[in-house]
Amino acid sequence: MSKMHVKFTLNGEEVEGLAEPRTLLIHFLRENLRITGPHIGCETSHCGACTVDMDGKSVKSCTVFVAQANGADVTTIEGLTNPDGTLSVIQEMFREHHGLQCGYCTPGMITRVHRLLQEHPSPTEEDVRFGIAGNLCRCTGYQNIVKAVLAAADQLNAQKEAAE
Amino acid sequence: MIPAAFEYHRPADLASALSILNTHGDEARVVAGGHSLIPMMKLRMTEIGHLVDLQDIASLRGIEVTSDSVVIGAMTTQHELITSDALATALPIIREAALLIADPQVRYMGTLGGNVANGDPGNDMPGLMQCLDARFTVEGADGPREIKARAYYESAYFTAREEEEILTKVTIPLPAAGHGFAYEKQKRKVGDYATAACGVIVSGDGASVAMTNLADTPIWSEQAGTALAAGDVDGAVAAALAAIDPQEDMRGPIAFKRHVAGVVIRRAMERALTRAKG
Ligand SMILES: Cc1cc2nc3c(=O)[nH]c(=O)nc-3n(C[C@H](O)[C@H](O)[C@H](O)COP(=O)(O)OP(=O)(O)OC[C@H]3O[C@@H](n4cnc5c(N)ncnc54)[C@H](O)[C@@H]3O)c2cc1C
Ligand code: FES
Numbered sequence: 302m303s304k305m306h307v308k309f310t311l312n313g314e315e316v317e318g319l320a321e322p323r324t325l326l327i328h329f330l331r332e333n334l335r336i337t338g339p340h341i342g343c344e345t346s347h348c349g350a351c352t353v354d355m356d357g358k359s360v361k362s363c364t365v366f367v368a369q370a371n372g373a374d375v376t377t378i379e380g381l382t383n384p385d386g387t388l389s390v391i392q393e394m395f396r397e398h399h400g401l402q403c404g405y406c407t408p409g410m411i412t413r414v415h416r417l418l419q420e421h422p423s424p425t426e427e428d429v430r431f432g433i434a435g436n437l438c439r440c441t442g443y444q445n446i447v448k449a450v451l452a453a454a455d456q457l458n459a460q461k462e463a464a465e
Numbered sequence: 466m467i468p469a470a471f472e473y474h475r476p477a478d479l480a481s482a483l484s485i486l487n488t489h490g491d492e493a494r495v496v497a498g499g500h501s502l503i504p505m506m507k508l509r510m511t512e513i514g515h516l517v518d519l520q521d522i523a524s525l526r527g528i529e530v531t532s533d534s535v536v537i538g539a540m541t542t543q544h545e546l547i548t549s550d551a552l553a554t555a556l557p558i559i560r561e562a563a564l565l566i567a568d569p570q571v572r573y574m575g576t577l578g579g580n581v582a583n584g585d586p587g588n589d590m591p592g593l594m595q596c597l598d599a600r601f602t603v604e605g606a607d608g609p610r611e612i613k614a615r616a617y618y619e620s621a622y623f624t625a626r627e628e629e630e631i632l633t634k635v636t637i638p639l640p641a642a643g644h645g646f647a648y649e650k651q652k653r654k655v656g657d658y659a660t661a662a663c664g665v666i667v668s669g670d671g672a673s674v675a676m677t678n679l680a681d682t683p684i685w686s687e688q689a690g691t692a693l694a695a696g697d698v699d700g701a702v703a704a705a706l707a708a709i710d711p712q713e714d715m716r717g718p719i720a721f722k723r724h725v726a727g728v729v730i731r732r733a734m735e736r737a738l739t740r741a742k743g
């Protein structure tokens with residue numbers, strides 16, 4: 302089957318390439334573009350390790366064809382650090398609160414949390430647990446992830462207040 | 466897991482989508498959110514020659530609340546159903562049910578139209594739409610027609626929609642003001658389909674009871690509604706249980722499913738009654 306030309310915005314920059322329409326977005330990111338932040342955990346839409354942000358939605362990139370992402374605005378963990386390359390507030394809080402152990406789930410988790418905090422800037426613990434229910438972590442037991450997210454929310458809100 | 470190759474189409478309007486479906490017949494299939502279809506394609510349980518992506522068709526999106534009904538475009542996502550305050554005010558049962566579907570990532574992509582068109586008995590919206598007596602508008606080359614949700618499901622994955630038709634919108638008559646409602650679902654874990662689920666509406670006009678994943682189609686039980694409207698919860702639960710036909714699968718044997726169904730149905734009825742005003 303013939304390849305199609307795909308073009309979309311990735312972490313603020315335009316990317317393009319040739320791909321069969323059946324190529325999954327996660328494979329295009331990892332194999333064609335060498336964007337290896339988003340991981341493949343289950344490849345069956347269950348674990349969330351492959352989560353990317355697409356047009357303002359957290360999506361499992363193993364369950365999207367690259368053809369569907371044509372023209373979209375995609376952000377991966379690579380696009381979520383500070384512009385100078387230092388860790389973002391969410392990343393820093395995961396480090397500080399031990400929100401990761403092996404780190405396999407972390408890129409997907411943080412990409413999801415990024416969107417969650419845009420939608421719920423002051424979440425309760427329950428909001429956090431409900432909001433990250435699509436991301437599995439086999440190591441932490443979630444407790445420290447929840448702590449990290451709540452701490453990140455506080456810091457981001459404090460930064461916003463200071464700026465006002 | 467890579468699906469078989471297909472040709473990809475992304476039409477900008479409904480007429481173009483219908484014409485692609487007409488040209489390619491049963492070789493073609495539409496994709497909405499893709500979160501039921503793509504997993505099936507990856508497992509190679511579904512092979513498709515032409516995939517018709519509906520994402521650019523603006524006329525298939527949106528939620529319109531009027532004084533006596535709600536009209537929801539087929540491409541409206543579950544996330545949009547949850548975040549619409551107008552919908553939550555008019556028909557709070559939709560948010561309650563949508564929050565029990567899958568996980569956040571799936572709800573950003575999965576659409577109401579895909580959920581009801583799919584014909585998978587595990588989907589939650591079909592039972593809910595039967596409970597609410599919704600109507601589905603499907604459109605083919607000969608123009609649109611309406612099918613009642615209660616007449617839409619024939620057996621697992623077989624529905625009253627013809628293959629060249631696209632489901633464009635769902636129309637839901639508003640239940641009486643102050644109606645009681647509940648959607649109760651038992652699942653093994655977040656992101657799982659129901660072991661048993663039940664939607665209930667009660668109001669001065671009567672009661673309606675429908676169930677999810679307890680037969681090869683959703684089940685709406687008129688008898689259960691009549692008994693519940695008369696205040697007979699025990700009779701209503703018994704009538705609902707008489708209407709289902711659960712099968713043994715990885716969610717458990719038949720006796721277990723019947724037990725869970727009894728609990729879920731009763732909880733849904735009791736919660737709906739507590740919430741009813743007047
Ligand atoms: C991990 C996981 C857990 C899930 N858990 C649940 C759950 O608990 N409850 C639940 O209800 N669902 C669940 N789902 C399914 C999810 O809600 C689906 O997204 C939804 O059922 C289908 O919507 P879609 O837009 O993704 O449809 P698609 O996958 O795009 O399409 C599904 C089918 O419907 C057809 N179709 C789609 N739109 C139309 C249309 N407008 N007209 C005609 N035909 C159309 C397609 O051709 C296809 O055959 C889960 C999915 C996943 C991956
Ligand atoms: S790899 Fe996509 S959800 Fe697990």
Ligand code: FES
Pocket residue numbers: 400401402403404405406407437438439440441
């Ligand atoms: S830190 Fe190992 S899976 Fe989450």
